[in-house]
Amino acid sequence: MDINEIIKPENKVYGKSTVLKDAVMHYCPGCSHGTVHKILAEVIEEMGIQDKTIGISPVGCSVFAYNYLNIDWQQAAHGRAPALATATKRLMPDKYVFTYQGDGDLASIGTAEIMHACNRGENIVVIFINNAIYGMTGGQMAPTTLLGQVTATTPYGRDAKLNGYPLKITELIAQLEGTCYVTRQSVQNPGAVRRAKRAIQKAFENSMLDKGTSFIEVVSTCNSGWKASPVAANKWMEENMFPFYPLGDLKDR
């Protein structure tokens, strides 16, 4: 069968979401941010909530998320996205409000904001990208960096005595009464992408049911920061990140 006979609009089974803009993403080749943006756009498109969704972008690589998803956005000071999301959701309870934060933003400078927003049980969605490194500033150690992991500021590997232990912020947040759905996902293969997408959809639905905060951690790669190829970074993540950050639902009620 000729390829031109297959490539027709009526045979299309998968393509770019209409919620994604045409702008080329500034992320490095193979970056997990792109995949998460894509499934976020697909969920927003499938739920038909493009004009009812407000995103809060963080500081970090994903600060430019507002250039890629065609929805309303605000951009928060470093770590303060949950505070902005709280105000936005309280003022406009009919909107779907989510924050999109990296591990440096959420688990380091923004620890106070995320803890208290989750403890208050704000009806927002938090998408937390954990790649165990500060990607944008050049690959420095983050709170979530694994023990022994080499970064720009831990050239001999993270040492617990000197640098403390990796922070399992998702486990901490699961303890809080205000959260209704806490899960850890990844996006390195098709099955994982589909599970992550279902989790995001469920979180958006929860935010309209007055159940509390939904928190989705996505264990991600930073192949530039990790000094590996995108495929090798995915493998490294499966071998090293998953044993310490096991995937699955931590809380669902």
Added chain:
Amino acid sequence: MAIKGAITVDTEKCKGCGVCIPNCPTGTIALSKEVNSKGYNYLYMANPESCTGCTNCATVCPDAVITVYRVKI
């Protein structure tokens, strides 16, 4: 019933990360020798006859550059 698939790639936006290649169950796709205007070796169908249109490559693509088509014959 047989299923035939095909993909189109937005070669100018493809960054040649290659994340899709190990996720292709039929070994259909590969990175080209040619580069786009940014210097990336973009994705193409090296074995177009083996494509089943499973959408695995497009599902994991971080830049959403792959469109998948499928027909039953």
